[in-house]
Amino acid sequence: MNVHKDESLIQDEKPERPKLLAQDRQLYILNVLVQQGSISVSQIAAELDVSDMTIRRDLVELETEGKLVRIHGGAVLPENSTPVDMDREEPSFSTRLIRNSGAKARIAAVAADIACGYRTVALDVGTTTYLVAEKLVERNRMQIFTNSVRIAHRMGSGAPEIYLAGGYMRGDEMAMGGPIAVAQFEQLWFDVAFIGISGITASGFYDYSFEDVDLKRVYLSRSGYKVVLCDSSKFQRMSLVNIAPLQGVDMLITENSPPPAIALALEAARIKVVIAPLLPGPG
Incomplete structure (x- = not known):
């Protein structure tokens, strides 16, 4: 007797993504922050498939190093950036x-x-x-x-x-x-x-x-x-x-x-x- 998996269960299954080390997560955060100017905890957590708490800990560490400023629900770039000039x-x-x-x-x-x-x-x-x-x-x-x-x-x-x-x-x-x-x-x-x-x-x-x-x-x-x-x-x-x-x-x-x-x-x-x-x- 052949046993078949329910097709809906097969569709719901997703391959597990490899978990990133803290250093790699933080580099990812910085890269997105540089491109967008701001990020949200939920956005990064979903993209990296980790918990919001994990991302919040990363943001705390990056803020301690002076690389970003935490705001409610996310982070922005530091404000002490010099303006861009055109030659x-x-x-x-x-x-x-x-x-x-x-x-x-x-x-x-x-x-x-x-x-x-x-x-x-x-x-x-x-x-x-x-x-x-x-x-x-x-x-x-x-x-x-x-x-x-x-x-x-x-x-x-x-x-x-x-x-x-x-x-x-x-x-x-x-x-x-x-x-x-x-x-x-x-x-x-x-x-x-x-x-x-x-x-x-x-x-x-x-x-x-x-x-x-x-x-x-x-x-x-x-x-x-x-x-x-x-x-x-x-x-x-x-x-x-x-x-x-x-x-x-x-x-x-x-x-x-x-x-x-x-x-x-x-x-x-x-x-x-x-x-x-x-x-x-x-x-």
Whole structure:
């Protein structure tokens, strides 16, 4: 005699979801909070299939760490976030190279140390990546891939092998771009990529030029380890083009702690933030 389960019971059965650890739950909470600006306990509890009490305990812990403010039935972002500013024009390369030069030198020193652990290194256009290139000129057994004519020229007489993307060169920035450059580098795979940006907010990374952004996205998609270089003057700043959301980048190197809104977004995106130390003084 065949025994059949009632079809209504089968429809009601749901596969059990694996329970998240507290750290993973809290990262989820922060990610939703950054995207929405506020959350409710019941919403998160339902999405994670846990009790309201579990989420309330998570919110208490996150509030103690200063990452959110609890309200009745949920939580909101802290109110001490700085406003987002919009950059409409790209300053010249020489102007940007001087601006915040001390911070950029600190960031470049950390980035160069990291680069030395890899063989195939992608260096994006930009002033901080140019400073990284200067520190790698004498490195043996390294292949440098770049779309910056400045970087290629600076490293041309040094020890690394230099590969420069072809295509159209963009004026003052001396950046190679366009379909030819993209097609060339899309065929490659880099051990690590160092990306320059003009701004960062909780919604992602920004830059001025469509042409440069095309290559930045190639570096992000074709690299095993992805590092963004960003001095603190670029926090809470936007420009013409959104390069990518925060998710998918492995590390951000800066010289000062990000403001709360960005710090929360970086943590939710599981990006390691490295604060570059002061450089030793002369003598």
